[in-house]
Amino acid sequence: MKILVVDHSKVFRAIWQRLMKRAGHEPLMCDDGESGLARIERERVDMICVSLSLPDTDGIEFTRQVRRMAHGHDVPVILLTSVEDKQVRRRAFEAGVTDIHAKTDIQQLFNRARRFIRDGETDSDPPSGCVLYVEDSRTVSRIMIHLLAKMNLEVDHFRSASDAWEAFDEERHDLVISDILVEGEMSGIALVNRLRERYPDKTRLPILAMSGMEDPVRRVELFRLGVNDFINKPVIIEEARARISNLIVNKQLFDQVQQQRRQLYDLAMTDPLTGLHNRNALSDFTRQQDSQCGDSDGLGLILIDIDHFKQINDRHGHLVGDEVLSQVGDLLTKSCRDEDFAVRFGGEELLLVLPGCPLEAATRRAEELRLALEVLEPAGLHVTASMGVSAVGPRQNIELDAVIRLADRAVYRAKSQGRNQVVSIPADGSGDDDDTLSLTGSDS
Numbered sequence: 001m002k003i004l005v006v007d008h009s010k011v012f013r014a015i016w017q018r019l020m021k022r023a024g025h026e027p028l029m030c031d032d033g034e035s036g037l038a039r040i041e042r043e044r045v046d047m048i049c050v051s052l053s054l055p056d057t058d059g060i061e062f063t064r065q066v067r068r069m070a071h072g073h074d075v076p077v078i079l080l081t082s083v084e085d086k087q088v089r090r091r092a093f094e095a096g097v098t099d100i101h102a103k104t105d106i107q108q109l110f111n112r113a114r115r116f117i118r119d120g121e122t123d124s125d126p127p128s129g130c131v132l133y134v135e136d137s138r139t140v141s142r143i144m145i146h147l148l149a150k151m152n153l154e155v156d157h158f159r160s161a162s163d164a165w166e167a168f169d170e171e172r173h174d175l176v177i178s179d180i181l182v183e184g185e186m187s188g189i190a191l192v193n194r195l196r197e198r199y200p201d202k203t204r205l206p207i208l209a210m211s212g213m214e215d216p217v218r219r220v221e222l223f224r225l226g227v228n229d230f231i232n233k234p235v236i237i238e239e240a241r242a243r244i245s246n247l248i249v250n251k252q253l254f255d256q257v258q259q260q261r262r263q264l265y266d267l268a269m270t271d272p273l274t275g276l277h278n279r280n281a282l283s284d285f286t287r288q289q290d291s292q293c294g295d296s297d298g299l300g301l302i303l304i305d306i307d308h309f310k311q312i313n314d315r316h317g318h319l320v321g322d323e324v325l326s327q328v329g330d331l332l333t334k335s336c337r338d339e340d341f342a343v344r345f346g347g348e349e350l351l352l353v354l355p356g357c358p359l360e361a362a363t364r365r366a367e368e369l370r371l372a373l374e375v376l377e378p379a380g381l382h383v384t385a386s387m388g389v390s391a392v393g394p395r396q397n398i399e400l401d402a403v404i405r406l407a408d409r410a411v412y413r414a415k416s417q418g419r420n421q422v423v424s425i426p427a428d429g430s431g432d433d434d435d436t437l438s439l440t441g442s443d444s
């Protein structure tokens with residue numbers, strides 16, 4: 001990229017030259033206005049930095065002349081001055097200056113100036129993305145598709161709004177650009193309407209409207225309808241680039257933040273050793289469940305307590321103990337239906353919540369798990385577990401914590417009856433005596 005610096009100070013020019021070369025750009029240096037203008041006449045530059053005071057003219061007059069030149073009307077011009085006089089600054093902008101910056105911090109000036117550079121060479125261009133584009137004019141669509149391709153964006157182009165509506169894919173499209181008056185039954189406005197009905201969040205789905213409408217009232221209506229931004233036709237390429245870039249960068253930042261939030265939530269809700277849900281997740285689940293106040297289909301619970309786990313740690317070490325826990329966790333995960341919820345409840349206690357599962361079915365599931373664990377041999381060891389089962393029936397208004405306490409009592413009983421067995425207690429308390437259903441293995 002070529003940056004022309006017009007400044008009388010040799011020292012200043014030398015510092016700029018060094019900074020630009022280090023950043024991989026081509027410096028062009030002139031020490032007065034006349035040589036600066038001659039340079040612009042000869043070759044196209046990407047940006048101009050000009051001092052307010054020059055030996056033969058001033059930066060404002062210089063800019064005015066640049067703006068009249070074929071190569072100069074759309075080049076960013078940064079005026080270098082520390083003058084704070086409002087009149088001078090106003091005259092500068094009226095003459096066509098893009099920005100005004102003091103010369104004191106050259107590195108900062110250099111970084112800031114780079115943002116104005118044209119042609120997608122700045123860091124602020126979006127890395128990639130896909131645009132759903134609706135336009136029936138061949139000429140306009142050719143220009144826009146060329147621009148979008150230069151911006152490293154994929155384009156799905158449609159001539160009709162209804163085809164675009166059919167093809168819209170939330171996962172694929174980062175931005176919708178639509179002409180407002182397209183041919184066909186569905187107008188661009190109807191497309192915006194439908195998209196906003198389905199995706200009301202403007203950050204999640206940005207929409208850029210295009211039209212030759214002069215009336216500002218109509219444009220305000222479009223914003224009310226839910227477009228994020230608007231481009232007038234005929235399209236000014238640099239304006240379109242800047243607006244498209246802003247919308248896509250914002251949308252992609254939003255997606256990143258959402259993804260990070262989901263990851264943080266998963267981290268906060270997952271036990272790292274077993275990959276099962278943790279107690280935080282169970283509290284969330286309990287709150288949801290209890291808020292249903294007996295409207296649910298009921299649920300079964302299996303509380304699993306690994307037998308003699310302390311011995312495993314003592315004999316084989318903590319790491320082997322961890323491996324056992326992790327493999328038992330996998331066994332539980334594999335046994336889960338989509339609606340089941342497996343939790344690491346305590347150190348070596350795991351809990352399976354089985355929505356819609358009555359006591360008998362939950363007891364059968366527990367017995368299957370007990371047998372599966374007997375043959376699993378996690379970390380090469382014979383490992384068993386004692387399991388307590390309880391269940392709450394449909395429309396039975398009992399809090400989940402109370403059902404967990406019953407399952408805990410059932411585990412206690414399984415332990416005291418010799419371990420490696422399943423004991424179940426119904427939530428209505430019947431059977432919470434010595435006649436409790438008990439499926440027994442053996443405590444070896």
Ligand SMILES: Nc1nc2c(ncn2[C@@H]2O[C@H](COP(=O)(O)OP(=O)(O)OP(=O)(O)O)[C@@H](O)[C@H]2O)c(=O)[nH]1
Pocket residue numbers: 273305306307308309310311313317318319320321322325346347348415419
């Ligand atoms: N390796 C490992 N051990 C753990 C972890 N969390 C808890 N423990 C251990 O699990 C053991 C549980 O021991 P106890 O509560 O005495 O129960 P137990 O030895 O399984 O005996 P019973 O339950 O009566 O069969 C303790 O030694 C804890 O230190 C963990 O994350 N990793």
